[in-house]
Amino acid sequence: xxxxxxxxxxxxxxxxxxxxxxxxxxxxxxxxxxxxxxxxxxxxxxxxxxxxxxxxxxxxxxxxxxxxxxxxxxxxxx
Amino acid sequence: xxxxxxxxxxxxxxxxxxxxxxxxxxxxxxxxxxxxxxxxxxxxxxxxxxxxxxxxxxxxxxxxxxxxxxxxxxxxxxxxxxxxxxxxxxxxxxxxxxxxxxxxxxxxxxxxxxxxxxxxxxxxxxxxxxxxxxxxxxxxxxxxxxxxxxxxxxxxxxxxxxxxxxxxxxxxxxxxxxxxxxxxxxxxxxxxxxxxxxxxxxxxxxxxxxxxxxxxxxxxxxxxxxxxxxxxxxxxxxxxxxxxxxxxxxxxxxxxxxxxxxxxxxxxxxxxxxxxxxxxxxxxxxxxxxxxxxxxxxxxxxxxxxxxxxxxxxxxxxxxxxxxxxxxxxxxxxxxxxxxxxxxxxxxxxxxxxxxxxxxxxxxxxxxxxxxxxxxxxxxxxxxxxxxxxxxxxxx
Numbered sequence: 001x002x003x004x005x006x007x008x009x010x011x012x013x014x015x016x017x018x019x020x021x022x023x024x025x026x027x028x029x030x031x032x033x034x035x036x037x038x039x040x041x042x043x044x045x046x047x048x049x050x051x052x053x054x055x056x057x058x059x060x061x062x063x064x065x066x067x068x069x070x071x072x073x074x075x076x077x078x
Numbered sequence: 079x080x081x082x083x084x085x086x087x088x089x090x091x092x093x094x095x096x097x098x099x100x101x102x103x104x105x106x107x108x109x110x111x112x113x114x115x116x117x118x119x120x121x122x123x124x125x126x127x128x129x130x131x132x133x134x135x136x137x138x139x140x141x142x143x144x145x146x147x148x149x150x151x152x153x154x155x156x157x158x159x160x161x162x163x164x165x166x167x168x169x170x171x172x173x174x175x176x177x178x179x180x181x182x183x184x185x186x187x188x189x190x191x192x193x194x195x196x197x198x199x200x201x202x203x204x205x206x207x208x209x210x211x212x213x214x215x216x217x218x219x220x221x222x223x224x225x226x227x228x229x230x231x232x233x234x235x236x237x238x239x240x241x242x243x244x245x246x247x248x249x250x251x252x253x254x255x256x257x258x259x260x261x262x263x264x265x266x267x268x269x270x271x272x273x274x275x276x277x278x279x280x281x282x283x284x285x286x287x288x289x290x291x292x293x294x295x296x297x298x299x300x301x302x303x304x305x306x307x308x309x310x311x312x313x314x315x316x317x318x319x320x321x322x323x324x325x326x327x328x329x330x331x332x333x334x335x336x337x338x339x340x341x342x343x344x345x346x347x348x349x350x351x352x353x354x355x356x357x358x359x360x361x362x363x364x365x366x367x368x369x370x371x372x373x374x375x376x377x378x379x380x381x382x383x384x385x386x387x388x389x390x391x392x393x394x395x396x397x398x399x400x401x402x403x404x405x406x407x408x409x410x411x412x413x414x415x416x417x418x419x420x421x422x423x424x425x426x427x428x429x430x431x432x433x434x435x436x437x438x439x440x441x442x443x444x445x446x447x448x449x450x451x452x453x454x455x456x457x458x459x460x461x462x463x464x465x466x467x468x469x470x471x472x473x474x
Binding site for chain 2: 027028029032046050053054057058060063064065066068069070076
């Protein structure tokens with residue numbers, strides 16, 4: 001996965017989670033499946049998408065929440 | 079100093095000869111105002127017969143999606159000390175061995191940053207530091223990391239693997255539970271710290287069917303020590319036991335498959351019908367020993383009651399040559415686990431444990447999905463099979 005593609009994936013993930021805050025709780029696997037569909041033509045693997053998710057966590061653009069099961073959300077201060 | 083909160087119901091739990099968790103909380107409360115507030119809220123919980131914690135929410139340390147369990151008081155004004163009362167889970171050493179220096183330092187961390195309460199160990203096997211707020215979490219984490227320990231699992235991830243003391247302390251252990259537990263813990267740290275599953279997933283390793291870590295009932299993938307060849311019998315020791323107690327009544331008659339009997343004074347075992355339950359070996363440890371061809375059975379799908387009710391593990395791999403696979407860093411096992419997680423990712427739904435998924439799609443589909451050949455020994459319990467259904471006429 002090129003840096004450019006990775007950036008596109010990260011932006012897409014961030015946009016999706018942000019858009020649905022308070023409406024839908026995405027599990028990481030939901031995001032992986034969604035991105036696999038979205039970027040099917042670019043041949044992204046699950047591991048590529050998981051790596052993009054990991055970067056978003058490390059940069060604290062996304063955090064984990066818990067309500068019966070784990071889900072992704074944006075940090076409260078954002 | 080007088081008590082901050084009156085706790086007549088909790089005081090009842092201090093009576094009697096057993097260790098009381100109330101006494102322990104009170105001891106911690108002598109040094110911690112927040113733990114005093116904990117006593118007040120727990121008293122209310124006993125009075126109202128409901129707990130007053132708000133569950134979940136946001137609690138954690140940077141870079142980790144797991145390892146902290148969020149708890150918020152329903153009455154933050156009344157009990158400000160426990161407005162936030164989170165737990166931090168710490169991966170234990172395999173087999174739960176610690177030196178006293180570590181325990182003292184951990185106690186100091188708990189007193190300094192939390193409520194002075196520790197949990198050794200939680201149901202999943204973690205050490206837990208109880209009663210901290212989010213702002214203290216990072217400091218606690220750093221202090222724990224300096225001791226060489228890391229956070230455990232929580233949420234929809236791989237939960238901290240746990241094992242019995244195995245060959246370190248127990249003559250019955252059929253394989254090195256601590257070695258495989260530590261290896262898989264290190265291998266799957268990412269899965270432990272970043273919840274990416276449909277729901278939780280647990281490994282537990284027991285050295286024999288006595289199953290001291292309750293793996294058959296509590297883990298999605300249970301590894302229970304067993305052997306393939308014949309039980310080794312020392313007839314002289316059998317005779318010694320027979321002089322001390324009624325071996326027929328307490329051992330042979332309690333064998334679940336009745337696969338052992340006396341011929342004159344000698345004990346005979348029909349090993350083909352032995353289900354390796356360990357009862358006879360427990361009762362006659364000097365006379366009977368497991369065979370030499372040792373390994374473990376792998377059971378899948380056990381879980382506690384939440385969501386769809388409890389399940390016991392079912393037999394997936396009757397004999398896994400763990401000692402041989404250990405020479406290759408457990409490559410065969412890791413490939414099997416990877417296939418399982420892939421299938422579960424693909425077909426599982428939210429909050430569905432892998433055992434429930436197998437129940438929903440059927441064992442045949444699951445086995446096909448993970449690339450394992452079905453064999454007759456894959457049973458839910460002895461003398462049953464999940465593949466062939468007989469009508470009542472056929473059974474007769």
